Amino acid sequence: MTCRNGGDKCPLLSMNGVTKRFPGVLALADVNLSLYQGEILGLIGENGAGKSTLMNILGGIYAPDTGEVLIEGQPVKLGSVQDALAHGVAIIHQELNLAGNLDVASNIFLGREPADKFSVVKRKKLYDEAAVFARMVGLTAPLNAVVEDLPSAQQQLVEIAKAISQSAKILVLDEPTSSLSDKETQKLFSVMRMLKEKGVSMIYISHRMREIEEMCDRALVLRDGRCVGELAGSEITRDTMVRMMVGRDISRFFPETGDSQAEEPVLSLRQVRCKACKGEFSFDVFRGEVLGVAGLVGAGRTELMRSVFGVEPVLSGEILIDGKKVAIHSPIDAIRHGIALVPEDRKELGLLLEMSIKENVPLPTLPVTPGFLMDDKRDIKLTQAQITALSIKTPSMDQAVECLSGGNQQKVVLAKWLALKPKVLILDEPTRGIDVGSKSEIYRLIRHLADDGIAIIMISSEMEEIVGLSDRVMVMHEGKALGVLNKSELCEERVMQLATGGGC
Numbered sequence: 001m002t003c004r005n006g007g008d009k010c011p012l013l014s015m016n017g018v019t020k021r022f023p024g025v026l027a028l029a030d031v032n033l034s035l036y037q038g039e040i041l042g043l044i045g046e047n048g049a050g051k052s053t054l055m056n057i058l059g060g061i062y063a064p065d066t067g068e069v070l071i072e073g074q075p076v077k078l079g080s081v082q083d084a085l086a087h088g089v090a091i092i093h094q095e096l097n098l099a100g101n102l103d104v105a106s107n108i109f110l111g112r113e114p115a116d117k118f119s120v121v122k123r124k125k126l127y128d129e130a131a132v133f134a135r136m137v138g139l140t141a142p143l144n145a146v147v148e149d150l151p152s153a154q155q156q157l158v159e160i161a162k163a164i165s166q167s168a169k170i171l172v173l174d175e176p177t178s179s180l181s182d183k184e185t186q187k188l189f190s191v192m193r194m195l196k197e198k199g200v201s202m203i204y205i206s207h208r209m210r211e212i213e214e215m216c217d218r219a220l221v222l223r224d225g226r227c228v229g230e231l232a233g234s235e236i237t238r239d240t241m242v243r244m245m246v247g248r249d250i251s252r253f254f255p256e257t258g259d260s261q262a263e264e265p266v267l268s269l270r271q272v273r274c275k276a277c278k279g280e281f282s283f284d285v286f287r288g289e290v291l292g293v294a295g296l297v298g299a300g301r302t303e304l305m306r307s308v309f310g311v312e313p314v315l316s317g318e319i320l321i322d323g324k325k326v327a328i329h330s331p332i333d334a335i336r337h338g339i340a341l342v343p344e345d346r347k348e349l350g351l352l353l354e355m356s357i358k359e360n361v362p363l364p365t366l367p368v369t370p371g372f373l374m375d376d377k378r379d380i381k382l383t384q385a386q387i388t389a390l391s392i393k394t395p396s397m398d399q400a401v402e403c404l405s406g407g408n409q410q411k412v413v414l415a416k417w418l419a420l421k422p423k424v425l426i427l428d429e430p431t432r433g434i435d436v437g438s439k440s441e442i443y444r445l446i447r448h449l450a451d452d453g454i455a456i457i458m459i460s461s462e463m464e465e466i467v468g469l470s471d472r473v474m475v476m477h478e479g480k481a482l483g484v485l486n487k488s489e490l491c492e493e494r495v496m497q498l499a500t501g502g503g504c
Contacts (some may be wrong), residue, residue: 008094010073012201013039013058013089013170018067020053025404027053028225030067035170038353040192040202042216042236044209045245046435047334048405049222051205055172058203059091060084071170074257090163094175094433096155100148104139108162129251133161137191153184160191164200171195178433181296181461189215207435208462209238221245246437253440254468255447257487264323266455267424269308272317276303279480280317285424285455287493290446293459297497300479301459302344305426309341310334321423329366335364342413342430344459350413353402357394358383360401361415388446407438414445418480425449426457431465443469463492477501 013035022029028050035041045051056062058069060078068075071087078084084091098107105127106113114125127143132144139157141150147158156176163171173192177185192202192215204216214220219231221244229244242253265284272281277300285291294299306312308319310328318325321337328334334341345348352360362379383397390411394404401412410430417425430446431439446469450456458468466473473485475498482498 005489008102009036011070012039012072012315013036014068014070014073015054015058015311016068016070018054018057018064020057020062020064026225027371028057029276030042031222031225033220033227034249035201036194037169037201037202038199039217040196040204040215042212042219043203043205043222044207044212044219044241045222046405046437047222049245049435050225051222051471052174053225054222055091055174055203055205055349058084058089058170058172060089085166085168086123088167089172090166090168090170090183091172092156092159092163092174094177094178096159098147098158100157101146103144103146104134104141104158105143105284107158108133108165110162112166117385129138129165130161133165135236136194137161138187138194151184152179153181153187156180157191157496160195164195168200170201170203174205175207175433176204177206177208181298183296185211207433207439209241209436212236212241212466213238223247242436245435246440253443255444257447257469257471265320267308267457268318268323270318272304272307272319273315274304274307275312275315276300277307277479281481282317283474283481285457287453287455288450289471290456290458291449292466292468292473293457293476294466294473294495295465295476296461298478299476299499303479304332304343304455304476305428305459308334309339311341335420338420339426340364340417340420340422340424341426342410342417343429344428346409346413350416351401354400356398356400357392357412357415358397358453359406360412361386361419364416365419365465382419383415386419389418390415391441405435405438407434407441410438410442411445416442416494418449422454424455424457426459428459429461430458431462439465441444466495467492475499 011034015031015033018028035213043051053062057064060080060083063079069078099110103168108130109126114122116122130143137157138162139158141154147155176188179187195321206212213236216236219241220227221229221241223245233239257402266287267285269281271284283302295301303312307314310333319328326337328337333335347353358379368413387394387397392408392411393407401409431442434442446456449476458470467490471487473490473495475482475495476501485494
């Protein structure tokens with residue numbers, strides 16, 4: 001049993017010399033990881049670095065080819081998720097593993113419900129015991145509330161309560177804040193600090209460097225399946241983490257913004273009202289600019305842009321393209337007028353994951369009339385052109401999209417719409433769930449598209465992204481536009497002031 005610095009404090013968890021191969025891929029090569037009681041360890045790396053594979057080994061989903069796992073100094077065999085839980089290891093995945101049609105209490109004790117000798121669930125005991133763990137993690141939702149009706153932050157806490165109820169002493173959180181607001185994120189962090197004080201150890205996976213800086217005692221960096229370093233204390237800085245993750249210094253993380261603005265707008269909204277928004281919207285988007293749209297979760301940003309794209313109805317007001325009023329009643333109308341939308345959830349709304357790149361990219365360009373014939377030569381030519389233009393990393397265009405990294409999946413979504421040569425490109429959270437190196441590529445691509453004359457509207461919840469990439473920023477609060485900031489006015493404090501309902 002190895003102790004830190006030869007002292008008395010020994011790891012709660014040790015993963016020693018872990019190697020894992022898949023056909024044609026070395027996923028992990030001799031990786032070592034240690035975790036101490038009451039510690040939060042950041043696990044960082046680009047997509048494909050090996051983070052998920054390492055955690056799947058810890059969670060009993062994969063067996064390592066070589067190496068060992070020790071818990072409290074004893075070697076353990078983790079052949080299944082049940083084995084991992086029996087040893088106190090619980091993984092909270094980015095896509096939560098909850099029974100949406102059941103209530104909170106039933107989810108916390110799913111498969112472990114207290115029952116009598118006739119297997120009838122003791123409802124009162126179920127709710128009494130669930131209440132203990134709900135209070136422990138600060139879960140405020142009623143125990144009889146159906147989980148699928150809860151906001152993401154409350155669902156996250158249900159998952160944590162379920163893990164704690166199983167006596168988890170090692171908790172793995174995989175991108176837990178990807179769909180949370182800043183306020184909800186801070187609530188989650190409070191719960192994590194409370195669990196840490198109670199001696200629970202956590203492995204925290206995130207592409208958000210600020211969260212790693214704020215929450216983690218140490219950070220382990222993976223690159224190409226290998227451990228390339230460990231950071232502790234004041235060493236955990238964004239620049240250091242980025243340099244270790246990508247193996248190079250990204251000195252200009254954000255490309256330079258455009259030098260000038262076109263005189264005539266491409267897209268204009270005049271007193272537009274939509275169902276989910278409380279106010280009227282009047283603004284312009286110019287050729288060659290990136291208009292950022294900022295605001296807290298629930299501000300109505302996505303809903304407004306869905307109305308511009310024809311997914312939701314416009315209740316009143318006018319939409320103009322190149323100064324001419326247009327009627328947009330459906331996405332087909334929007335596409336015909338040169339508007340494209342890359343949705344927030346690329347897996348649910350942007351891609352057919354089980355299909356190939358060649359089958360995904362041409363989709364928006366296919367005729368909508370019945371009886372049309374597929375043009376394979378055209379689709380191959382179109383797909384290859386987009387793979388080259390966007391530097392999509394893939395062995396071939398026949399690769400299933402689900403096998404690509406998050407960054408390359410996002411490029412396929414972009415490729416679909418860029419094939420239409422749009423005038424206006426709406427990007428809803430374009431870098432959500434993407435590693436820092438791929439983010440830099442996406443940023444350069446967005447700026448390149450703007451320099452080519454496309455008017456870009458970018459919704460983002462990442463303040464650094466909004467300030468670093470936008471030429472102007474419209475800030476929304478509770479369904480209303482509270483102001484538009486020019487580049488010279490942009491700073492995180494001013495954007496946040498407006499986003500929280502303050503004045504300019």
